[in-house]
Amino acid sequence: MPTIAHVAYRYLPLVGGIETYIENLRRVLDQAGYSQTVFQTDTGASADGVVCLPRIPHLPNQVSFSLSLRRNRSLWIDADVMLVHSPEYLLAVRKHPRKIAIMHGATWTAEDSRLRREVRRRVFSWAIRHRFPIAFNDTFVPRSFGLAVGPDQFFRAFQGSFWMIPNCVDCDFFRKQPTPYRDEKGRSVIVCARNFTYSKGADLAVEAFALFRLRHPDTVLWLVGDSFDDHSREAWYKRYLKETVTRLGVGDSVLFLGRQPYDKMPQILSAATLSLVPSRRNEATSLVALESMACSVATVSTAVEGLADLPTLKADTNAEAIASAMAEAFEDAERIGRRQREAVCRTFTLFNWAEAWKKLVASVLA
The missing domain is CATH 3.40.50.2000 (Glycogen Phosphorylase B;)
Known part of the structure; x- marks a missing residue:
């Protein structure tokens, strides 16, 4: 062997x-x-x-x-x-x-x-x-x-x-499915599943959500992920992320879910209307972007590095552009999510x- x-x-x-x-x-x-x-x-x-x-x-x-x-x-x-x-x-x-x-x-x-x-x-x-x-x-x-x-x-x-x-992505495992995950107030869920590092841009998701929420108040942002325990130089970013939530006054609409088991991710993603991949840099052909699209969740990303290879809805790397793309995707989320799944499950x-x-x-x- x-x-x-x-x-x-x-x-x-x-x-x-x-x-x-x-x-x-x-x-x-x-x-x-x-x-x-x-x-x-x-x-x-x-x-x-x-x-x-x-x-x-x-x-x-x-x-x-x-x-x-x-x-x-x-x-x-x-x-x-x-x-x-x-x-x-x-x-x-x-x-x-x-x-x-x-x-x-x-x-x-x-x-x-x-x-x-x-x-x-x-x-x-x-x-x-x-x-x-x-x-x-x-x-x-x-x-x-x-x-x-x-x-x-x-x-x-x-x-x-x-x-x-x-x-x-395994398109049989990652697909839209019944889910026990939902917002207790019945709000539409926006999900951002990221390791908490500056490169991955979860703070951009929070800033974009704060702008998006002005027109769509009945929404909630789920942050799925955490910082690395063995990288003390990144601990500041998690603090900064929470400070950003407080500064923007969206604490009642941003939930920190922590890291979640991999086998639960299809259900978590299936609860969402939109998925955000707001990377600043150091991004290949993002797995969470592929997994989100395979679950028929309309997925918005920046266009940095490897993200340009994926069929996400693209935005420039700033909160205003991401919020604008979110608004566009939110209005037609079901159709966009369906087309993105078709593209992903045809190639990736x-x-x-x-x-x-x-x-x-x-x-x-x-």
Whole structure:
């Protein structure tokens, strides 16, 4: 049985799009007959097939993980293929002969530090120059490095060793369905499911909702998500988000639902009239956007980076533009949601995604 080693800073617990991507990929490759192990940093989580590498004190998280990978080379060196879920870890496993780099969007754009932004971008450039097999998640990243690619090349190889494999959604699992979730006051629900980081823009959703609510007072905004416990530099954002709600006087119409189990998300999304994906940067082909549209929920997003590849209703990256798009979608939400589901379930399907991944892994093993 061929063996695969996944390298990811974090896989468990499942708190975001990358973690869900790995979960789906493990399931696909398991069904294809591969034995898999995930190497991640120690988050306190445990599961079969997951190895948590110890943190090295007093070092930045990603540096600590890279050094821990190198120190534990004996655990992964014999794997038939390594799937590296961010190119910055390619250097730590460079001795392995068969590697696939997975680019989960333009992660360098999330960095406030100019130095860290430049380091991440240079690692991406290095991986592309060395022609490593690479699975790109959106067209923005390869185009940022001069590679010509478009949506017509989804789920296939281009320019030799590069593949365009955008995110996907299980359209049987994510679909409009009866739901126990509803607003106790009978208001129409707007949902924004985000990790609480500045890049993901939940504060833009609050500001846009405050403007939208002036014309549509019988509405409520559900914020589904939270900040990362191990990123203290992001703790300020959650405070800022709550301060924004208070400052705008919408505390009675904005509910913080916290993180929700993945298997409950179809029901939560099905309760909504609109879904918001107001990212500022660092966004690939957003899973929550695809999941919302698969549930026939009219979905409004910005057009940054990988979001441009999706059939969302687009808005500029400011509260006024998002509020305007919300008003447009709200008036025709059922039709827009239906058309978005049709578009998503025609292209961004689990079948297309699984077939592309099986072909890519087989080509590296050949």
